[in-house]
Every structure is written in C-alpha cells, then in structure tokens.
Amino acid sequence: LRYFIKCTIELLGRKIKTEFSLTERKGMRYPILLGRKLLNKRFIIDTSLVNVSKQTHK
Incomplete structure (x- = not known):
C-alpha cells in the first residue's frame, strides 16, 4: 500500500501542483524525488x- 499527497510546490519561482508518494527517505541522499x-x-x-538553480533564479 502506497500513500500519496497532493500539494503545490515552488520550483525556480514557478508554483506547480503535483502529487508525491509518502516514503521514509531518512538516510537517503535526497529528501524528495x-x-x-x-x-x-x-x-x-x-x-x-x-x-x-541558484544561478538562474532571481
């Protein structure tokens, strides 16, 4: 069973509605994918x- 949440994220100044699966990522290289x-x-x-991202987003 995999749980998902819908949320809005901001990426490089753009707000995007998306869906993420809830997975324990503690100890992994990236907190989200x-x-x-x-x-x-x-x-x-x-x-x-x-x-x-730091170079292009102002």
Whole structure:
C-alpha cells in the first residue's frame, strides 16, 4: 500500500501542483524525488550541469 499527497510546490519561482508518494527517505541522499511527469514540458534537464538553480533564479 502506497500513500500519496497532493500539494503545490515552488520550483525556480514557478508554483506547480503535483502529487508525491509518502516514503521514509531518512538516510537517503535526497529528501524528495521529482519525477518525469512533474518535469515534462516544464523544464529542460541538462545532465552535464550541477545545481544551476541558484544561478538562474532571481
């Protein structure tokens, strides 16, 4: 059984309604995971770069 919550997050200044599954992530590298459904048609991912959010968001 997997539980989900619906919420609004702010990512790079954009508010996005999305759904997260509730999973114990203590001890894991990332506290949340953003999936392809959330990112699709909203963002372009360049895997050659590292955390550019501080550079692009003002």
